[in-house]
Amino acid sequence: MSAPHVLAKDFQAPGLGLFEWKPLFHIGPFAVAKPIVLCLLVAIIVIGFFWAAFAKPQLVPRGFQNVGEVAYMFVRDEIGRPFLGKDAERWMRLLIPVFFFVWIGNLMSVVPVAQFPVNSRIAFPAVLALLIYLTFWAVGIKNQGFFGLLKNATMPPDLPKPLYLIVIPIEFVSTFFIRPFTHAVRLFANMFAGHILIALFATVAFHFLWEKVTPLGFGVGVLGVVLTIVMTAFELFIQAVQAYVFTLLAAFYISAGLYSDH
């Protein structure tokens, strides 16, 4: 047996079990576990923050309103306006809740005690992706008509005719079937993987510095601590990026429903 095998003989890496929680209580037929509690907490935090910021907005902003305005204008200028132009103001009412619901949900991953990214449970990204998919259909049919939407989405203009034989099926499947899945899974998978990574390094640190301290394993444990910290910082970045990407794609999908020329 080689040294690493001996060293890690009792070490058990965290797996899918990380994402399964014991029900805390039941509401009707539904078992409420930690992810749902965190999800409700996220809703309360998001509403609480924006209530503090925008409940009584002043022409000259003070305190929370300043922060809220920076947040609002970030989403408006970076996501809303590039995709939705003059319609951005109207759609901010959807994009702001989406961005902050996703971001704060992701942020739960590094909040002490919570320490679980809400969006690493597929149900939450799926709900949002589905809602945006339905919105895409609704504004698409309203603005382009059902067949107009199908045609504009599957037939990019100015292609050689034979190419449409290939392009139409690809675009059709990609736009109307794959989009909502990739939209949800991209967020879910990132949060899922990030959580596993942090948990892995934390478990390494715990195992080698506490559960089974050996002279050889000590260095590994220290490395685990360092990498846990590094990965947590990296996760903070990924959480924000994924919230940004999720909202940006939402804006893009809605714009595909609103305008025919894409």
Added chain:
Amino acid sequence: MILAEHAAGFLAAEKNPNPLLPDAAELIFGTLAFLVVLFVLGKMLIPRIQQTLAERTDAIEGGLKRAEEAQDEAQKVLEQYKEQLAEARHEAARLREEAREQGAQIIAEMREQAQAEAQRVIDQAHAQIEADRQQAFTRLRTEIGELAVDLAGRIVGESLEDEARRRGTVDRFLDQLEERAGAEA
């Protein structure tokens, strides 16, 4: 602490279901939670901040416009003042010129009047002198006649006896003449 939680997580996992299959309770609570957030933010809070931002834009644009207007107004007033000032200067110059002319005229007039007055005074004096002279002459003539008669009478009355008496008569006459002149003075 972290790991205790994670351990709890492991223990809870009696089975490991496919993580890509959504949990029904989570779907429902996730939907509800997001719809509440969507409602409160989308229907209540975001319209408010949008209105405030629009009002702020208006206020700033309005402020800039008002400032511009005020500047235009100030410029207009300044030009008006400058114009008025130039006019006033012009007017003052005109008045000064006029006053100078008037002054010169007045001086000329006064000089003329003074000359006329002086001439009049001189003329009057001349006339007075002439009159005085005439009067003096008239009186003198009368007196000289009287005196000549008086003197002739005396000369005739006393006769020409001797040189001494004659001289005495003449001296007496002259004395009397002096006395009379002294009495009259």
